[in-house]
Amino acid sequence: MRRITLAAIFLASLLALTACGHSTGDRALSGAGIGAGVGAVGGLMFGAPLEGALIGGAVGAGTGAITNSHQVNLGRPVWR
Template identity: 80%
Template sequence: MTKILTAAALFLPLCLLGACGDTTGDRALSGAGIGAGVGAVGGLLFNAPLEGALIGGAVGAGTGALTNRNQINLGRPIWR
């Protein structure tokens, strides 16, 4: 149960960053947040939500940085 709560605590706030994607930096940050959240939940399968969050964040950030606004654009960041 503790691992599920840990994953949820990582998943929810990180996925809130998903509402951004106007620039390359915004997409990288958004991808990192979404990837970390999903990685935390996926990490539960291996009893490693924190490690899953780190791997997912890295992969998501890389994916976001390598895309352009024609491929993915989730709108303006919520902090702007």
């Protein structure tokens, strides 16, 4: 059961970690926020929400920085 839950969290994270915005900074910032949120929830399930948030934030920032708005576009960032 745990492996199924972990796989579901991983797949949901991959979808949710895509960032919005057009500049690299916007995409990295929003990706870090989304990733930290998803990572904290996933980590909470395993008793380590802080570690999950840190890992999720790092992966989200990296994903946002290496993708561009033509690959993944979730719209305009809230802060713009």
